[in-house]
Amino acid sequence: MKTQNLTKGGGIVVVLVVAVLFPQVFTNPAATNYGVLALIFATAAVAWHIFSGNTGYISLGQAVFFGSGAYTMGIAARDWHMQATAVFELLPLSAAVGALIAVPFGLIALRVRRHTFIVVTIAIFFIFQLMAFNFWFTSGSNGLNSPFLSWAPVPYNQNFYYIALACTVGTVVVAWLVGRSRFGLQLRAIRDDEDRARGLGVKAAQVKLAAFVISGAITALIGAVWFYYLNQVQPQTGFNPLFDLTLVLMVFLGGYGSISGSLLGALIIEPLYLWINTQPKLNGYNEIMLGGVFLLVVLFMPRGIVPTGSEYLTKLRTRGRPAVSPSTTIGPASSSPSAPSVSSGGAR
């Protein structure tokens, strides 16, 4: 067990070092660009996992938060006329807006389960896209622009790379904290048997909503970062119907239900997607390929890389050892001591 933890810790350190050094080694701004966008999606994927991975409620409405975060910053930039880098300090505002939206959104959507829930998230997404096109304060189809943020002399891309990296690391930490806590346990119990969990006293409605709000706030935040990086947002890019399906593909490819899986999926798919966009021969095939890859993953590798991979590793490690067979080991009936005191913490 100890060696396992050590290797895990070591692995994390290595990954972090690689991540930090990446733009220093590959100084080409195109490479850094891949990094920035990959990390932005990685953050969104882990944020998705915090809610959907833990509770089993598949949300296809994360674009609602992503776009709202972007638009919040855009509207702030336009109406408050703030100077360049000062605008960046508004980032927490986007998270707050995300959280605010998540509350009514969640209260409505979480009243239903399974695929009705999914459908509701899709419907809410369409509303938001519609609002972005039609509300007076969103500048309609023209979209909004952001001021160009530069912390010279550090190159533009590199700056955003480290910002995105900070977001990703922060989100992973939050996801990890949630996962090992009582809160996370309740979420996962809801995933397995919500009614039984309720029957045992878990306040399912509150717990689900809390996770949904956390997930929404983070996604809104990273949407704002994305907006500043690209300097613009339009209704169809901020509220992109392909966003959520891409996110789900990333998580399923990497491994649904695990933080590392969500990360891995994003870090594989996003650079791939970007590279494909640069190939003129593949132009216009975006949707077909996204749908196609998605189908391949779902039909042939539904559990994703991380669980399948770790199973394989476990097989390698335990080669030759006899299996622990669960059915043979129930304590002998006669040797049990008297019943333990059932009241918590009480003496016998």
Add this chain to the structure above:
Amino acid sequence: MSALLRTEGIKKAYGGVQALNGAAIAVEEGTVGGLIGPNGSGKTTLFNVITGYERPDTGEVWFGDRQITGFAPDKVFAAGIGRTFQLTRIFPRLTVIENMLIAAQAKDRPKNLLAWFSRDAWTHHRKHAMELLEFVGIERHADVLAGSLSYGQRKLLELAYVLVADPAVILLDEPAGGVNPTLINMIADRIRLLNAEQGKTFLLVEHNMEFVMGLCSTITVLESGATVVSGPPEIVRTDKRVLDAYLGADLDEDEDAGPEERKAEEESR
């Protein structure tokens, strides 16, 4: 001694089927009660009504001097009534110990936001949970995913985690169903132990007559949603109405059989 748990005149219909028709049961504190009856007599429905998974059309459920009719399952659980299910309901993707902790945390509201995320508060819950796992004999599997347990082990897990919250009354839905004789004995043993040493009250639904007759001090027989007879095992096992309920009222050829044959027939069910 007034009954710790009792129901009065429960009626419940599903469409055209009257599942419960005036079912009444009373369980004295500190006893092990049994609820038997042929298939379709309404035993599980009565359980569901008591524990809040169904609402009765009319009737009352009393727990001590509180009426708990129509309480939601979590309120019933919080009031001190635990319950297991016929088809075991555990959390398959959580480990065995985590299953226990879910039941444990319900009664322990965290004091502040930090407590939500910390694990320290769990240390004493964990200890208590392990003790219970030892009690039912599956402590070796504490870190195994509950979904990989065998059926018998799941039953033990369910029993253990129902005990975590220290309920006063425990309702067991077919605890001996589908498990091997050694395990049945062990389960009966545990129930006896908990009842004798801590005065826990039990109510079992069971088809296994040997199990019920050997363990319960009071047995209530249900038929077609109503109570037929209620009393100690010796009375119930020879009551003609019970035999009729199980065997059908018009088995004239068996009237010639003496009381021994009838007993043997009934016990072999």
Add this chain to the structure above:
Amino acid sequence: MAGEITRQIVNGILIGGVYALMAVGLTLIFGVLDIINIAQGVLVILGAYLSYSLFNKAHIDPFLGLVITIPAMFIIGVVIHWAFISRLRGGERTSMTLLVTYAVGLIIEGILYKIYGASNVSLQPRYVNSSVHILGVYVGWVYIWGFILAVALVVILYALLYRTRFGRSVRAVMQDETAARLVGISVNKVAAITFGIGVAVTAVGGVVFGETNAFNANSGYDLISRLLSIIILGGMGSVGGALAASVFMLTLESVVTIWQPNWAVVVYYAALVIVLLYRPTGLFGQKAVRAQ
């Protein structure tokens, strides 16, 4: 003004009938297979494009062309089911199949985009602009033909469901899949055929939609968001609910369009929110989403 409202109401009812057909297809698929076919919107567009190609290349009138497009869509539906949906197993099956249909829809959209490009087209047979005088308003012939056809097909579907052996099998599977298997019903066959039927009806929707709207490969989103709201409002799995909700919502939308053409579609979401807050199973829904 009153004339305008009457016209919109009449139009709404007529279009509602056609949407009802598509919604019934969707709700049947849900009832039998327990999945939500997100691709339904795109499939309508596919049907519209098929009719378009038949009309432009072979000069076959879209309504007459249904003789070809309905079976074609049926086959496409069966193939989709066989290729992607029947292979899904496991506990997360229902959510996964939703994602799968989403992905399939995406692929179809991409293919249509590649073949037909981004520009808007519509079906323009000679009668597309002619109208008839009813109840003091002018109503387009297209709407009337579409409505009659939709009603006829719904009646046929009802007859199929309630008067044939196959229909009995379908209803049996809707109620209890395991029990249906136990009595020898080939659930897979029933599922495949039902899916095929659910898709086949989109051909009619495609014709009416194509003759009354300019469309392109991306037009499916508008359709599916309406259809989803309709079946949730009507109650998922309820054929009658789908009918009632379609007519109601389309009429409502048509009337609201008089004042707010851009925002009329919001009525769907408003209805969705209201239903979810007060009656999550929908107006006529009895089939509660099965606990996993």
